[in-house]
Amino acid sequence: MITDTFNNKINSYLILPLAILFLSTAGCVQGQLGVNNSGQYNNGIVVCAYPDAAQVGLDILKKGGNTVDAAVAVQFALAVTLPQAGNIGGGGFMVYRSADGKTNTLDFREKGPAGASANMYLDSAGNVVPDMSLYTHKAAGVPGSVDGMVAAHDKYGKLKWADLVQPAINLARNGFKVTERLASDLNETRAQFQQLNPGKKYLLKDGDWKKGDLLIQEDLAKTLEQIRDKGRNGFYGGEIADKLIAEMRAGGGLITKADLDNYHSVWRKAVTGTYKGYKIITMPPPSSGGIALLQLLQSVEKYPLNKWGRNQDSTIRLIVEAERRVYADRSKYLGDPDFYKVPVDSLLKPAYIKSRMSNFSWDAATPSKSIQPGAFAGYESHQTTHYSIVDREGNAVSITTTLNDSFGSKIFVAGAGFLLNNEMDDFSSKPGVPNMYGLVGGVANSIQPGKRMLSSMTPTIVEKDGKLFMVVGTPGGSTIITSVFQTILNVIEFNQNMQQAVASKRFHSQWLPDQVDAEAGAIDSATIIKLQSKGYKVVLNGGIGRVDAILKTKWGYYEGGADPRGDDTKLGY
Template sequence: MTFLKPVLKSILLTLLIAFTASLNAQTHSKNGMVVSSDKSSSAVGAAILKKGGNAIDAAIATAFSLAVTHPSAGNIGGGGFIVFMNSEGKTTTIDFREKAPLSATNDMYLDQEGKLIDGINHFSAKAIGVPGTVAGLFLAHEKYGKLPWKDLLQPAIDQAKNGFAFNWSLYNAANYFTKEGNTNPFMDSYFRNESGGVTQPDEIWKQTELAETLIRIRDKGRDGFYKGKTAKMIASFMKKNDGIITKKDLAKYEAIERQPIKGSYKGYDIYSMPPPSSGGVALVEMMNLMELADLKTMEFNSSEHLHLVAEAMRRAFADRAEHLGDPDFNLNIPLDKLTSKEFAKKRFQGIDMTRASVSDSTKYGRLYDGENTTHLSTMDKDGNAVSLTYTLEYSFGSQMGSKELGFIFNNEMGDFNPQPGITKSNGQIGTAPNLVEPEKRMLSSMTPTIVGKNGKPYLVIGSPGGRTIINTVFQTVLNVLEFEMPVNKAIEALKIHHQWLPDQIVYEKYLLSPDTKKSLEAKGHTLKERNNMGALMGITYDPEKKIFTGASDSSQPDSGAVGY
């Protein structure tokens, strides 16, 4: 019987992989596609496309719907980024990252001895940044939308007001937040039904207060959130809970349109988010490095291949730590240098294919982020494409909110470097570009990306996952462009993560062979396992067959691609 155990284990693992693949079946369509973390929200976006809306309209409607159906990350209390490519290949981005309040300071999380107060920059009202989601979606609609604003809000209002079937993911969260001994009254009440009990799977869950907040946004646009009744209630909540956001902070918030980061890889054009996101810069830097390698001589996901990928990640994250932050506060970020082919050649020369480099917290790139975010991708029949990533930072953000408003606030202030000048081997960074300053946007890892082929959108991709976002998107883009994988296979393939500090490769459990792990360790790498990384949502378009193909990550059981 003993010798049968590894055989049975192998059979079970094969069945698990086959089952996972079945969950990740691709969806095809002739007229457009929406992929998000909740299939019912994807259906909302697809209905907008069918109604005559464009990719921007579908993305806005889907994002507001996710604020109802996927509250761990879908939001109106957080912020994020949009990358938009129109059917003619013109690309732009919208930055609606949260901002530090006017009264924020770079020592606001330190005690009298200058030490970081444990938890304050993640689990307190002082961790809440000025939300940007509503302003960003409103700006996107104002500049590039097609259907009336009210039409894009109404589906989310209906979902919140009339309710929708509570799913198992929400039920698991509800059990966590309502367990005995929980000291968070807002989250304890959040998942209750009208009789006061915990909402059960398939029971209709209504969010009346959120519906009222969404109605004000529907009727008054961005002013329905940043001014008037909603703003007054937000400011009142902050004052009662020792937060520092005021009505003035809300009234002053503006989303910004920025030029995308642009790179190329073997004839493809890559467009992604510029600072204050670090995603686009790191993605292009890593793709430039991979372009210099002879990948055809390496077996996919062999130790040689993964070693090279990890070394590219190490260098990009070291440069991220040293240089990147809010461009409105850091006027000399060397974007052209970091994303240039010449810079990649210098970096590539320092890679030893037989040995791991050493991450040195005193030298940054000269030697060589909360994880619950959500992503959605849309394309319409005219060939317009949107890649949208937005977040609350941690799962359910700060886990704070006003019952009168019905939504959860972010804890994005934790993405600032909390302690000036202190960089540690555990990953805490203290460099100046990302220190707290009033009205500054905190550095992000979100990497909404569109790849163009012959001047038209070809791949629309993005993911949640904190700092792992950059690397999961990078590997998925590489899988599609270099290894010609279908989008669903590219999403499901093994992902690894190296972020310079801590100096380790994190890998997805069950997907890395023991022999490859040993070979990487022999090269000097330290490895650490986790269940999965990211939750990618992708679309590819075949211009010859005129077919949209959408796929969502099987690690998100409620996600889905919906076409029409």
């Protein structure tokens, strides 16, 4: 039976937009479903989750900044203009590719505080306490975004640090005009802001927010000034750190001054693979996204998807069956590699992936309860936003950052004006118990002090014939992986341009629960009937993902795709 539902948990996360940066020709195009705004630029392009932040990125590029300079500026601008997901109180991942093909990745994911423990969200009976890992001070992991931006700038930046942070300060102090979507999100979250922040007035006003209202954030501007003037120490030390620790003490949180002092982002080697001659460069653990994406692509590579057609019966069934097996593996084997031996090579072996698909039958759906994580010989046992940047030299970044839920924990740091994340929910509070996105985990992703929680973020860069081809990523909790996967297929298999590929309706499956979530209109009624006859449960849902991506065409220009599900914007020169 088709069930019309609106998964509030997932959709609140999907409200977090996604941004992709690239350099190109001046012009701003707001995406609309069904509209072919190809956004073709010769020098580069910025595709980002909020118009004002996209403009900041474009201005930096025009001033001679490189892709990392623009990324830093956009990150801080989004912390002002996109409070649902843009942040200085969260963390994320960056995939980098230089113009000459050198790659690197930066892990600035949040960490569990030193006071965290495996059973910290369980009651005396061993049951998970509802919402404790979501809307309390104990839900916050040690933030990584500011350290990550400092590390990226130190390694690759070109312009002065202060010049990259100043535009965000201007937006916070002088204000910016809210969009209709942001106004709606602020109004819908007002009651939680008031409940969780007694005595604080952040993001609140008399009456409802309306499109065009000016949002001014003076405390956030002062915080950003500290970061502008003192770099890393402007956030992890000094008065901002003192305010964060005071907030922790006031609310019974766990983050200490030592946790802030000890936080450092980590440079990691990208995980790579191929799909029909294209090279996929993506994020390693503690992101689950890169390994899962490569597994999915290899699982479907030998099948004639182009012949079957996009979102047709056989295509959907194959993809769903691959997704079920990949998410089952995710539940057992993926976690922070600094704490747990992640079997990357085993998970990506072609023979293993082939064996996982060996019990797939065209006769009927494989029930998720009959699918278990795979086994190897000798093995020891989801608010978010995205942006990618390519500068005129051809250096590219794909960056996804997050607070986890929309507006994170909904708790502000008094006097500092920024939101705390609720990333601790991305750990496995209890083996076998799903988190807010329905994802199940185990020992590999158990809570430990100093450990980075597993993520679905999948910032990715694709090469063709040794040259830059695509930059792609999205927010969306557990749907991030499948949204990136389908966007890549839309271009490579189904010959869509970049705007069509990100705007096309999507579907998603993740092992548990045993169902196929689909956007309304993603699957036609005749195909749904065919899927039902084979045992697939189709659930019609709200928007899936906010993919912003960039394609370098065979003619050499950049083509942007800004997801019409949000306020996503593409700008270039």
